[in-house]
Structures are given as structure tokens and as C-alpha cells.
Amino acid sequence: MGLLEKLKTQMLTADGAMGTLLYSYGIDYCYEELNLTKPEVIENIHQQYIKAGADIIQTNTYTANAIKLERYGLENSVRAFNESAIEIAKRAAAPGDQFVLGTIGGIRGIRKSEATLDEIVAALDEQAGYLLAGNPDGLLLETYYDFEELSTVVKHLRKLTDVPIISQVSMHEPGILQNGLLLNDALQQLEAFGADIVGVNCRLGPHHTIQAFEDVELPAKAFLSAYPNASLLDVEDGKIVYESEADYFGRAAVLLRDQGVRLIGGCCGTTPKHIEAVKKRIADLPPITNKVVKKKKIIEIKEATKDHHEPLHEKAKKERTIIVELDTPRHLETATFIEGAQKLYATGIEAVTMADNSLASPRISNMAMGSILKMQNNIRSLAHITCRDRNLIGLQSHLMGLDALGINEILAVTGDPTKVGDFPGATSVYDVSSLELIQLIKQLNEGISFSGQPLRKKANFSVAAAFNPNVRVLDRAVKRLEKKIECGADYFITQPVYTKEKIVEIYEATKHLETPIFIGIMPLTGIRNSEFLHHEVPGIKLSDEVLERMRATGDDKELATAEGIAIAKELIDTAAELFNGIYIITPFIRYDMSLELIHYIQELDKQKVGDHNYVKATT
Incomplete structure (x- = not known):
């Protein structure tokens, strides 16, 4: 009599764990290899x-x-x-x-x-x-x-x-x-x-x-x-x-x-x-052949709390959208950071973005600073979330906290390994990669926890994903973008780019995508900063021309600042023609440099509108 025939009339008992017994014997390697050894x-x-x-x-x-x-x-x-x-x-x-x-x-x-x-x-x-x-x-x-x-x-x-x-x-x-x-x-x-x-x-x-x-x-x-x-x-x-x-x-x-x-x-x-x-x-019990199941009351999942701000990815599909990164402090003095965020946001940018312990170095939590900016200063923030520092429990808890605070713009990143930061002996978690994190955040948007449980309310996250275009084969990087789109990414934020040719290359390689891309622009502050970025920071490469221009400024800090801004403006000229999204990365809390670049973009846009109106009037 076969297995299914027996189950028609009998209860059957199966075996228990194999691994548990092997583990108790002190065996902690591939159990299947024991079939031979x-x-x-x-x-x-x-x-x-x-x-x-x-x-x-x-x-x-x-x-x-x-x-x-x-x-x-x-x-x-x-x-x-x-x-x-x-x-x-x-x-x-x-x-x-x-x-x-x-x-x-x-x-x-x-x-x-x-x-x-x-x-x-x-x-x-x-x-x-x-x-x-x-x-x-x-x-x-x-x-x-x-x-x-x-x-x-x-x-x-x-x-x-x-x-x-x-x-x-x-x-x-x-x-x-x-x-x-x-x-x-x-x-x-x-x-x-x-x-x-x-x-x-x-x-x-x-x-x-x-x-x-x-x-x-x-x-x-x-x-x-x-x-x-x-x-x-x-x-x-x-x-x-x-x-x-x-x-x-x-x-x-x-x-x-x-x-x-x-x-x-x-x-x-x-x-x-x-x-x-x-x-x-x-052994002697007959199988159950009839069962009445009481249907449980389905838990209602409420709609997400609506944000009065338009999601960044929706706005960037239609018009110029500027976001600015400002690193939270590595110390406990926050006045300069808050002052910088206030001045940046007052220009009309869409959000202040804050990294999540970038380069694996501890900073004040972006959740805490984002909450302060929102509650005390009415500033919209975009919080980066890395997979490095939190396991699945911590990630879900963190995201639920962000939703409760009304911080709805998220950048999901895998994160730099701990060995590059201040505590190289610390553990990198990486329960998931950025791909899975994006999917899990989207699951929260359906009101479902990472474990499948209903959350009683949908989250309302707009999810950005990172894009590193500074690679030898851009097509491979674009394939990864497409995977992230499949996982639910709403828009992309790039690493800083330092050549106009690379910006054009990005446009040509991604113009088939409808997902908005924010081009990263980070002004350089001097030759030492430039060489550090080029040689030591993963995902950033400078051209020989840019390195030479910064090298020519020598030790003159003012000249170096001016040259760094000049290079950034040249890059913005190209980026603003091809992309609606501009992502300005503030170096070393030097928000004065970011302010100048914001004003430059805004003047470019005014000029563009004026030229359009002039052409329209004369035709």
C-alpha cells in the first residue's frame, strides 16, 4: 500500500530532526557530506x-x-x-x-x-x-x-x-x-x-x-x-x-x-x-474527516496617513526638484547643523537628506535629527537607511518609528562595511541587501510587517535607491537599477559625478527608464579632499582634469573653494539640461557652498523660463 493510500485511513508518524542529533554529536560542518564520509x-x-x-x-x-x-x-x-x-x-x-x-x-x-x-x-x-x-x-x-x-x-x-x-x-x-x-x-x-x-x-x-x-x-x-x-x-x-x-x-x-x-x-x-x-x-487514533473552522475576524488595515508634501519621485517626473545632503554631527553639538538645514530649506529645496552613519562612522541618528527638523523647524527630511547596522528586527522597528514621525522619504542602501569606519571590529549585520530592503519597505506600505503580520495601517514611504554610475561598465549598473525598480524603487540618487561626459553617458544609458534620477553634485574643497575621494572612497572617481584643476589651487583655501564651486556649476549646467532631479551633497557641513549652488540652479531655471517666454512672445 502506498503512502497516500495509507493516509486515507491512518495517522502516520514521520521522523524528527537529523541536524539536531548531528549537532549534538559535535558535528558542525556540511551534514550532507556525511552521506559519503x-x-x-x-x-x-x-x-x-x-x-x-x-x-x-x-x-x-x-x-x-x-x-x-x-x-x-x-x-x-x-x-x-x-x-x-x-x-x-x-x-x-x-x-x-x-x-x-x-x-x-x-x-x-x-x-x-x-x-x-x-x-x-x-x-x-x-x-x-x-x-x-x-x-x-x-x-x-x-x-x-x-x-x-x-x-x-x-x-x-x-x-x-x-x-x-x-x-x-x-x-x-x-x-x-x-x-x-x-x-x-x-x-x-x-x-x-x-x-x-x-x-x-x-x-x-x-x-x-x-x-x-x-x-x-x-x-x-x-x-x-x-x-x-x-x-x-x-x-x-x-x-x-x-x-x-x-x-x-x-x-x-x-x-x-x-x-x-x-x-x-x-x-x-x-x-x-x-x-x-x-x-x-x-498510532491508534483515526484521522479527522470533518472539521468546522471558525473564520477569524479580518484585521482592518487603515490607509496611510497622507503627507501634505508631494512625493519626491512624483515631483521629479514633472519639474526641477532639488534635494541637499547635510551630514548629521559626529559630536553632540547640533546648532550648526540645524542652522545649516534652516538656511538650505529656506531656499525652497524639497528636502534635507541625511546619511545613516556614512563610511561606517557614528553620527547623531538621522531619525532624531529628522524629527527635530520636522517638529521644531517644519523642515522636510529624507532619511538614508543602511542594512549594515540593524538586523531585521531593528530595521522594521526603525521604519515604523519613521512612519510614526511622518518621515516618509527614504533612501535604502546596503551600506559601507564596518571595516572602513571608526570601529573596524564592529559587526556588519546585512540580514538583507538594499534590494530586499526596498521590497520590505514596500510591504510596509501595504500594511504588512516583515513577518507577514498585519500592521493595522499602511505606511507611506517613497523609496529611493542608490545608483553608482562611476563604474567601468555602466550597462551592468543600469541592469541593477532595473532590478531595484522591480523591487519597488520609486527614484534613484546617484553618487557624486565629476565629468559632464559621465552625466551625458548616464542620460543615454537610462533614458528608457521612467523612474526619476537625481544626479549627485558634491563641490570639492581642496586637493587633499579631492585625492581622498578619488583614491579612497568607494564609488567616487574624479577625472584627471578635475584633479589637476584642484591641484592648481595649492594651499589657497579660498581659491580651492571657488574652483570647487566652479567645477560643480559646470556639472550642473549639463545635469540640469538632462535631469529634473539634482542632489547636492554638502561637504564638511559647508552649507555656504551648497547655498551658492542652489541659487545657481534656481537662476538657471529662471533664465530658461525667461528664454522660453521670449521665444514664445516673438513667435
Whole structure:
């Protein structure tokens, strides 16, 4: 009798965690490599679970795909690992006639940039091909946080094989996926895509897994599965531990059965004792065939609080739009910064932009200074957010705080690594890159948190992305812009540009895009400053002509300032003809230089309007 036939009339028990036992043995490298180097260890674990009462075991192949194995330099071992894994599992299962599932693990977490769907399908074809050649009783897809990935995998596998497919999502919060999709809806979709068994695994312990299934209807044709963690994880003396008694896990299995689950196993933290407890509790229980689900009240998501300012990206599509960067202080004296921001904003610019600890050096929080500028001085600010300094918890908290303060213009950047800054020993976080951060901010605009939970109100962020045009092959940089647009970028802000030719090149390379671009102009203050920018700051390059002009000013500070402004004005002449957006970067809090450039742009625009009116009048 096949797996699906048995599930029609019986509750079945699956095995528990493989990695938990290997970790407890002191093994902390690629577990799939053990299929070749220590097959007896893997077979022994299978046998322990079978002895505990598991009706189903899974192959030790969770990360046995080219994408995941590349981190170990083992991407050419896909065939060997998978073929060996299924041989080991079948050998262990042979005496008791247990079912053997070929395991395929999720690749993406919250970072879609970890792999494209095409790359995932290519890796899937390779791994699934070797697993299917070993004639498994089914394929187990587990620990998929990204529903787009799992949907793609299920649909692709259904075209390749008729063997049963067990398709399991992972959730950060009970009953909802990280994209905001309800678990019940997700499982129904997976059934429609061709999965025979649908369910959940990992991340949540028994309590929250049961809670998640309370809102899940019995599928029309598929069966439900659940592989909870033993508990929420903890860390003791640097080691991951799970606090859960086996009997508690077994009692929880009965409650999962009461929610309609027919296949119950274990994920992280579970051991043969947990599986033995599950088997003892559910072996003689019939499956649930009818279930009434009380529909939960849908949480209303209110519309975003409207800003009386027009979003920068909308304004820049139509007319001249100037923003000016002013670095927040590296000390606690703020008077000069506030004075500069007041004078800059009084000229009529659209926003004062503030970096987020640029060059990995600590400054007063741009959230704090942005709040002061808004509340005390009615100044609109644009806050940069780097992925370097905050994990996902901190990023969401920070963004929620910005929304509460009414700071709606955001520049999402990956950020300079900490080793370039004042504290080279500090940790760079990088839970996500700027690409994912843009997507997550847009998710907040839909009223959905990073974990998928409703936020009760939509955020109202206009999201800028960084653009570094100072590269050898501009086409590649433009391809990255297009990816950022796909992720939701509303407009772009460039690194400072120092040649008119580069500005023209940017225009030609991006004129097919409708997304506005703000061209970065930063006046130089002297030759030392110029050479530092050119030789040491990532993403900035000066031309030989500009370096020579600044070198000619020698040690004369006034002459150097004048020459720096003259160069900036020449660049503005070209930028203003081709782009509506101008981004002036104030050097060293020298807002007097920025003021002169703002006035220059405004005079240019007045002149342009006057020339237009003159031509119109004379014709």
C-alpha cells in the first residue's frame, strides 16, 4: 500500500530532526557530506527513528543542491550526496518497510537575491533527478519561507513526476506567511498546484503550530502534515538548545490530529524520544474527516496617513526638484547643523537628506535629527537607511518609528562595511541587501510587517535607491537599477559625478527608464579632499582634469573653494539640461557652498523660463 493510500485511513508518524542529533554529536560542518564520509552515522540515526516508531523517514539531503553546497565548495557533489543519501535511507528502512522521502530544502529565506527562480529550478532539476532515480516513496519539500519559490518548485516537480509531493511552508508568525498570505490560502494553492500533502514545518513549536492549524480547512483532496520544532530555540553557552519534553510533544500531536493533520513528524530540536511519544499517542487514533473552522475576524488595515508634501519621485517626473545632503554631527553639538538645514530649506529645496552613519562612522541618528527638523523647524527630511547596522528586527522597528514621525522619504542602501569606519571590529549585520530592503519597505506600505503580520495601517514611504554610475561598465549598473525598480524603487540618487561626459553617458544609458534620477553634485574643497575621494572612497572617481584643476589651487583655501564651486556649476549646467532631479551633497557641513549652488540652479531655471517666454512672445 502506498503512502497516500495509507493516509486515507491512518495517522502516520514521520521522523524528527537529523541536524539536531548531528549537532549534538559535535558535528558542525556540511551534514550532507556525511552521506559519503560517515554513512554509518546517518544510517544509525535513521534506525533510531524507525525504532522509535516512525512510519516515514527522510533522506539527509536538505541542502544537497548546488546553490547551498557552493558555500562549502561542494557544488560538484550533488549527485554523490543525493545518490548515497537515498541508498542509506532505503537500506535502513528495508527491514520494517518504512516509507522513504527524498528531501529538498528551501533556498530563499527573506532574501530573494540569494537565488533567482531560474537558478532554483536548475538546482531543483539536478537534485530531484538524482533523488527520483532512487525510487523514493515521495518528495518532501520543507522549510520554504518564500511562497513564490515553493509554488515554483511544486509546479515544476509535478511536471517531472507522479510520486507523492509533500509541500511544507515555514512561518515566522502562526497562521500567516512572510508575504502576508494566510496559511489556509497558501495550502489550498499548493494543493491546486499539485501537492498531495500540504503542511508546515520548522520555526514554530507545537503550541504555535497548533494555533496556526486552527484556521486551516481540510483540503479537498490533499492531506495535512506538520513537523513542528521541539520548542522555541534558546542559546546556552553559545549552543542552540530546545526546551521540550517528549511527552509534551506527544500530547501536542493529538491536538494537531484534532485539527485535521494526518502526518506528524518533528523538525529542529526533536529527537527519537519525541517521535516515540508521537507514535504512542496517535498510532491508534483515526484521522479527522470533518472539521468546522471558525473564520477569524479580518484585521482592518487603515490607509496611510497622507503627507501634505508631494512625493519626491512624483515631483521629479514633472519639474526641477532639488534635494541637499547635510551630514548629521559626529559630536553632540547640533546648532550648526540645524542652522545649516534652516538656511538650505529656506531656499525652497524639497528636502534635507541625511546619511545613516556614512563610511561606517557614528553620527547623531538621522531619525532624531529628522524629527527635530520636522517638529521644531517644519523642515522636510529624507532619511538614508543602511542594512549594515540593524538586523531585521531593528530595521522594521526603525521604519515604523519613521512612519510614526511622518518621515516618509527614504533612501535604502546596503551600506559601507564596518571595516572602513571608526570601529573596524564592529559587526556588519546585512540580514538583507538594499534590494530586499526596498521590497520590505514596500510591504510596509501595504500594511504588512516583515513577518507577514498585519500592521493595522499602511505606511507611506517613497523609496529611493542608490545608483553608482562611476563604474567601468555602466550597462551592468543600469541592469541593477532595473532590478531595484522591480523591487519597488520609486527614484534613484546617484553618487557624486565629476565629468559632464559621465552625466551625458548616464542620460543615454537610462533614458528608457521612467523612474526619476537625481544626479549627485558634491563641490570639492581642496586637493587633499579631492585625492581622498578619488583614491579612497568607494564609488567616487574624479577625472584627471578635475584633479589637476584642484591641484592648481595649492594651499589657497579660498581659491580651492571657488574652483570647487566652479567645477560643480559646470556639472550642473549639463545635469540640469538632462535631469529634473539634482542632489547636492554638502561637504564638511559647508552649507555656504551648497547655498551658492542652489541659487545657481534656481537662476538657471529662471533664465530658461525667461528664454522660453521670449521665444514664445516673438513667435
